[in-house]
Each structure stands twice: as structure tokens, then as C-alpha cells.
Amino acid sequence: MTGVLVYDSDSGTVFVTGPCYGCGNLFSFHPNKVPSITPPGGDTPLPVCLSCVERVNPARVKNGLPEIVPLPGAYEPAAEEEINWGDD
Numbered sequence: 001m002t003g004v005l006v007y008d009s010d011s012g013t014v015f016v017t018g019p020c021y022g023c024g025n026l027f028s029f030h031p032n033k034v035p036s037i038t039p040p041g042g043d044t045p046l047p048v049c050l051s052c053v054e055r056v057n058p059a060r061v062k063n064g065l066p067e068i069v070p071l072p073g074a075y076e077p078a079a080e081e082e083i084n085w086g087d088d
Contacts, residue, residue: 002046005031013077022052030078033071050075 003018006028016031021039027049035053036045050070057067 002044003029003031007080008077011077012080014080014083015077016047018047020049020052021046022048022056025049025051027075028077029075030071030073030082032078032082032084033074035068035070035074 003016005014005016007014014031015028016034017026017028019026021037027047029047029049034047036047038045048068053068053070060067
């Protein structure tokens with residue numbers, strides 16, 4: 001996942017701020033829950049903001065694809081222990 005990891009030691013929460021794959025706007029998200037896309041030829045998943053998810057869902061349904069349904073908490077800070085740091 002791309003972006004800047006922010007850790008708040010006072011609250012023990014973590015979030016990432018990065019650009020949306022769809023619109024390029026910066027937004028904050030839970031790195032393990034946010035919807036993402038790995039572009040063709042890429043190897044890093046890129047996050048998608050809620051506005052873009054809501055924008056593309058009607059076209060997905062029209063084309064017979066399921067809606068993208070973000071996981072609960074996808075756009076909220078996460079408790080530190082919720083984060084998959086990729087080292088286990």
C-alpha cells in the first residue's frame with residue numbers, strides 16, 4: 001500500500017494518508033481495510049477513496065459486476081494491534 005503511515009502514540013492509533021488511485025486526492029485510510037486496486041503490470045495495491053468507490057459502483061452494477069463494499073473502518077484510524085505489518 002502506498003502512502004505515509006501516521007502513528008499517534010497517545011491514542012495508539014495508526015492510519016495512512018495517500019493519494020487515491022482513481023482521483024489522485026489525498027485521503028486517510030486503514031491500510032488493511034481500504035479498497036484497493038493493483039494496476040496492470042504493477043505489484044503494489046493502490047488505495048481507492050470512498051468518493052471514487054461510490055462513483056464507480058453504478059457502472060459496475062450496470063456491467064454485471066458486484067458493488068465494491070468497503071469494510072467497516074476502512075476510512076478510519078486503526079488500533080495499532082489491528083495492523084498487519086507484514087513481518088509475521
